[in-house]
Amino acid sequence: MNVYILVVDDEPDVETLFRQQFRRDLRSGRFQMEFAPSAPAAIERATDVRDPSLVLILSDINMPGMSGLEMLPKVRAERPDVPVIMITAYGDAETRKKAIERGADGLLTKPIDFALLRQEIDSRLGQAA
Template sequence: MKAQILVVDDESDMEVLFRQQFRRDLSAGRFGLEFASSGSQALQLIETSAGDDIILLLSDVNMPGMNGFELLSKTKAARPELPVIIISAYGDAETRRRSLANGAEELLPKPIDFAALRADLERRLERREVRP
């Protein structure tokens, strides 16, 4: 069962950016990237049986329809153990407070610090490998 990271963002260039940043990991099969362009599409992926492979959800805040905070709340109701990191162009204190208060592990400001994200993913993958 390959670990999947689910990225939710309505900006199509985010998929290209993530695939470029993690191309070596993807080609080595270390993990996979799933992309959803809306909160409702992400929930469908989370709620399917394949959702068990998702080890991390990265979600933008500002999206049409369901925003990132609504997705966070619904994700925590469906899969409370699934870690969520909110991504936002607005790294202000109120967005951080709201993210953490609603169950996000952290707020990742845009532009994304991919070195920090890579280190976080490494820790998650190592913990996953250690489990029996």
């Protein structure tokens, strides 16, 4: 089974950063990462991947057009089985509260602690196995 992680961010350098951080996992085929440049594209992709192979969505909060917080209830309605972790530069209590109220499974602040993210991914992969 191909296991996917969907990363949603409008910044093009995010894809390069994530591919560098997880290059061994990606090369070995442990999981695949797909990248969506906007919330609408992420909702479409999450809807298209209908089997359990989509194990995690990582989404930036601040994006033009539809924000990650606006996307959250829509993607949760389509894919309640897929955990969503929000990523923000502003890890204040109010942002965290809004994210959790709208269905987020967690909140990571920038700069991203990739060791912590790796633990989260390992946990999701274990649950998907």
